Amino acid sequence: MIENDSGKKRRLLLELTEKYPQEKYAHYELGNHYFVHKRNSEAFLELEKAIALDPNFGPAFNMLGYAYAEIGDFGKAEAAYKRYISANPGDANPVDSLAELYLRMGHLDQAESKYREALDARPDFTGSSRGLAYLFALRENYHESSRWLEEFLAKAEPTEKMEAQWLISYYDYFLGRLEKSLAGFLALRKIGESYGTAYIVSTVDWISGFIYSDLGRFDDARKAFQSIDEYRKKGDPVHQNAYAVNHAFELGWADLKQGRLDDARARLGEIKPLLPTLDQEDLSEMTFMYQLLGAEVALAGESSEGALAAAGRLQLMDFPGNNTPGLVSYNTPFFKDVLARAYWKKGELDKAAAEYRKLMTINPANQVRMMIHPLYHYRLGRVLEEKGDKTGAAGEYRKFLDYWKDADPAHPELADARKRLAAL
Numbered sequence: 001m002i003e004n005d006s007g008k009k010r011r012l013l014l015e016l017t018e019k020y021p022q023e024k025y026a027h028y029e030l031g032n033h034y035f036v037h038k039r040n041s042e043a044f045l046e047l048e049k050a051i052a053l054d055p056n057f058g059p060a061f062n063m064l065g066y067a068y069a070e071i072g073d074f075g076k077a078e079a080a081y082k083r084y085i086s087a088n089p090g091d092a093n094p095v096d097s098l099a100e101l102y103l104r105m106g107h108l109d110q111a112e113s114k115y116r117e118a119l120d121a122r123p124d125f126t127g128s129s130r131g132l133a134y135l136f137a138l139r140e141n142y143h144e145s146s147r148w149l150e151e152f153l154a155k156a157e158p159t160e161k162m163e164a165q166w167l168i169s170y171y172d173y174f175l176g177r178l179e180k181s182l183a184g185f186l187a188l189r190k191i192g193e194s195y196g197t198a199y200i201v202s203t204v205d206w207i208s209g210f211i212y213s214d215l216g217r218f219d220d221a222r223k224a225f226q227s228i229d230e231y232r233k234k235g236d237p238v239h240q241n242a243y244a245v246n247h248a249f250e251l252g253w254a255d256l257k258q259g260r261l262d263d264a265r266a267r268l269g270e271i272k273p274l275l276p277t278l279d280q281e282d283l284s285e286m287t288f289m290y291q292l293l294g295a296e297v298a299l300a301g302e303s304s305e306g307a308l309a310a311a312g313r314l315q316l317m318d319f320p321g322n323n324t325p326g327l328v329s330y331n332t333p334f335f336k337d338v339l340a341r342a343y344w345k346k347g348e349l350d351k352a353a354a355e356y357r358k359l360m361t362i363n364p365a366n367q368v369r370m371m372i373h374p375l376y377h378y379r380l381g382r383v384l385e386e387k388g389d390k391t392g393a394a395g396e397y398r399k400f401l402d403y404w405k406d407a408d409p410a411h412p413e414l415a416d417a418r419k420r421l422a423a424l
Contacts, residue, residue: 016029031043061087065084066097099131105367111135126152129155132148133145137171166185176411185211206228208224228247245282248274252271252293268297274286337359378396381396
């Protein structure tokens with residue numbers, strides 16, 4: 001099928017633009033295709049051609065804004081969205097897109113205002129509800145985040161309700177409710193199977209592999225990761241090496257969690273020769289996965305110096321946009337604090353504390369918008385306690401216990417935080 005062959009799709013779109021140069025949709029689709037495949041200069045050219053053919057063509061303005069935002073040209077991105085708004089007064093979509101830009105920029109108050117404006121224009125615009133859920137999660141206001149997820153679910157069309165339920169279970173996982181999360185995902189899997197929706201089944205298998213790993217159910221984890229791998233192999237042949245990297249990373253992650261470091265190192269050996277073969281659209285994410293696993297393996301099994309060297313090479317990725325597949329991939333696995341833990345292991349407590357604070361700061365100077373895991377507060381509390389900062393440690397323990405107040409009681413960090421807080 002054409003949608004599973006990016007090369008064939010590009011050739012077809014090029015033929016269409018040559019045959020019908022006055023057809024705005026042909027240029028728009030080609031520009032969109034180039035954007036997806038990280039060919040931004042060509043994307044800009046085709047999208048501008050579409051706009052020249054129709055100065056009020058909203059979708060082209062929207063995609064142009066996304067393309068400029070991704071390269072960090074926020075002025076041009078904002079201008080594109082404002083042109084989109086002017087050309088389509090009363091439309092919620094361009095306002096939602098502008099909100100997403102402000103979130104990317106780290107301007108959360110402006111983002112919240114625009115998301116609410118989009119919902120005022122169209123109360124059932126579920127993308128803005130989903131955006132507000134993520135925004136409040138970035139602020140660590142999980143009560144409001146949950147409320148907006150429920151709002152998303154309540155207003156979702158039937159085809160969107162599974163996405164809303166998926167996200168609710170995902171946030172349960174993030175907030176330490178692993179058993180509830182897994183039950184929710186497995187219920188979704190049964191629904192996906194009953195409707196023959198292989199995509200839903202595969203996404204549940206993917207996230208379940210990580211949950212099973214955290215629960216110590218490693219055979220189940222590997223079975224789940226094997227299932228998603230089989231699904232991926234039916235996709236675009238251009239991405240087969242990227243799929244192989246994904247699978248090696250996932251199995252390596254399960255090996256790491258199980259303490260099978262030699263096996264995890266072998267997975268790294270499988271990934272390394274594949275990286276130079278990847279398309280640009282896959283390379284950044286796959287490199288990050290390789291470096292993250294490598295740093296975690298180094299920290300688990302080598303000297304603190306080796307772990308610091310590996311962790312220091314890790315570059316956190318930029319915000320992928322307010323779409324569910326992108327956001328969950330961006331945040332999973334949850335922990336990106338390997339450098340902080342390497343400093344902690346070496347006894348460099350000031351650097352460890354600084355790294356944790358960096359991870360817990362929404363900084364407009366970058367585009368890193370990963371959720372702040374509550375366990376960061378517990379770990380920072382431990383670091384501060386070792387430094388002798390009892391007041392700071394107590395504050396971090398309180399935050400952790402508040403954010404994870406409904407987490408599974410089996411998490412050892414909960415009892416430890418309570419014990420330490422009581423002793424301070």
